[in-house]
Amino acid sequence: MSVSTRRRFAAVALASVAVLAVAACGDDDNSGSNTGQKPDKLVVDTFGEAGYDDLVKQYEQQSGIKIELRKVAQLNEFRPRIVRALATGKGAADVIMLEEGILNELKSNPANWVDLAPLVGDKSKDYLSWKYELGKAPDGRLMGLPTDVGSLGICYRSDLFKAAGLPTERDKVGALWPTWEQFIQTGKDYKAKTGKAFVDSSTMAVNAVMFQQNGADLFYDKENNVIADKSPAVKAAWDQAVALADAGITAKITTWSPEWSAGFKQGTFAVTSCPSWMLGIVESNSGPENAGKWDLAAVPGGSGNWGGSWLGVPNQSKHHAEAAKLIEFLTNAQGQVAAFKKSGPLPTNLKALEDPAFTSYTNKYFSDAPTGKIFGDSVLKIVPTYMGPKHQAVKENALEPALRAYEKGEASKAKAWEQFTKDAATQGAF
Template identity: 85%
Template sequence: MSVSTRRRYAAVALATVAALATTAACGDDSEGGSSSSAKPDKLVVDTFGEAGYEDLVKQYEQQTGIKVELRKVAQLNEFRPRVVRSLATGKGAADVIMLEEGILNEFKLNPNNWVDLAPLVGDLSKDYLSWKYELGKAPDGRLMGLPTDVGSLGICYRTDLFKAANLPTARDEVSALWPTWEKFIETGQKYKQASGKAFVDSATMAVNGVMFQQKGADLFYDKENNNIADKSPAVKSAWDQAIALADAGITAKITTWSPEWNAGFKQGTFAATACPSWMLGIVETNSGPENSGKWDLAAVPGGAGNWGGSWLGVPTQSKHQAEAAKLAAFLTNTAGQVAAFKKSGPLPTNLKALEDPSFTSFTNKYFSDAPTGKIFGESVKEIVPTHLGPKHQAIKENAMEPALRAYETGQTTKEKAWEQFTKDAATQGAF
């Protein structure tokens, strides 16, 4: 099928889905699609991972008298289908929905499903990192989402396991071990030789690190949203680094986000993993209180990068759009972002939050009192966002990572793994 033919099919399919979603969202006032001026009894917020909102919503309830139901899903690949389904059927959408960078552009394809927040919260463009704020806008100019966090990179590591393997444990010394990914692999080989155990969780951890270190690069799509997964230098660089990690034999060969992966943190199955700032809360949750003080944070090999980060949007399906917008603004203001960071690690994008002394001086007790505010806060200045297309997350999770795992676990060859990835990327990236 020619490129032009594929584009025509994609355009027809997109128009059909958009029409369905718009019709469903506006067709039944009993389920949503209207905004009541009356004060709501309850607002619902949908998030994934560890957003750090538990204490914040309690504050909001005390200040406003409005009950907030926080619906949290652990994994993004479980979260996204729920949002898609609720928009398509016109039923079940929360009043405030977290939109991660890997799925944001997909929802920009039909901006009519989302409220323009600007008229409801005012001009907040000066309050956030400018590039982050602009990425929250739809092609028609509406402000689809208020910025929450970015995912500056680091490496979380177990000091007790490093010590047992006769490796340095102080974070500055550990960071010095791996200025490059090649040196990171060498360190992993020393660890495995000394301990007999896997150094990192999986080869895919390198993919996410390397891919998002490619400043300003096109990943699976070019700027016109053509699928270039099989041609992107940034993607190939990340792929090759993941293959090198697998070839070194230092991975636990565990699927990220699986029950085995969750348990691996507590059991010491691996000693290190890639840690964007939002991962801190996940590491702590999975590792449990018994491992407090055994983790620390070192620099990521290869320099700064940004993996992840989200926005809060309000679907037009909400019956309480004005109040939902106020709640989104509350969760993303200076105090809200500092509190969320202290709770679970999401790195602020609010400029005043990044300068707030309670953020810059914050140390994380669980991670051996690492100065996480200083470490991650300083790296924000170096972030240059990569370009993510409409189905970025689907390609990464359903094409790239499965192909790499198949090679890592010995089920296929390098050549066949790449072939499978590029084939699946074309399917997963269709829209």
């Protein structure tokens, strides 16, 4: 381990002590988790569309415990809420969805989280092995049980493709773009025929391309040194995003912004990158009036994984055992299949991936696309990339702003890259 890495770990240790000190005085009733009393209510914090609406109602009937499901649409609004609750020692839910970038960051202070292993037993054989292992903190505690992974596809508006004279059947659409270069050419053809943007943003390719570099280091090396300016995977993603911008086929919309959400319904763009969990978001943003207009095709490059989460219990919850039981229910095979059918999060439970209810499932909203087969065929091939502790911060606060600056003509290519590498060093420090 390098000197700089050791210094950063020392800083993290000091910061962890400070946060724990604040948390310790923030809630004097945490001992309630050991009373063994059945709670009247459990609170669950999620972001996006986790697919839990019907499941929590089922659990309420089964357990007699009221479940309050608090959903936040935007991940960049969700993370500060969790960090604030941990820092102050109050306000956290009993069960929290931990997106992969958030989980990696919070692993620096695992004492804020309940070790689920003594409460749920050995679940290592129930899930994709690499996904289960990533739910562990450096001290070995099981911070979370896996929910989903984000096998990649491309969501497209078949009605807009038809109007542009392009194929509309999903197999023929996927055949248009076996490579990203061919994807861009399709976008040029679409714009030439319609005068409209093809994709939402140049950043739509960033996650897809980065996570198609199987097993690669991204913003950090294995010793947690920031290598954003040296990573071949990051450079490949950058170059692809720049190529999208140079082609002039993007709507130049910031992902997760109100304009982006409205663009689905308004037909501002015809395609976007779709990890499996994005299906529920596309449907929610597009509304019932656009049912049957969206479809799903293969992603350029053929595979990849973007995103995924775990469910954990913060120590400040007063109901550790009951919260862990709820997590077991939501992440078991039946729960994961139900969540997938509701909103698209792709199962990580091995029995769920083999369940005919999953493998044969078709999504009515997406023109009866066989989403179980499309996403399920690639999930067992996923090789995880190494993300590091502040991956999300580097991506959202360094990489994407620099690309948007170039896309909008606010910075040259060289200046945008310089901005990214400078901000990555700042955002990635810990």
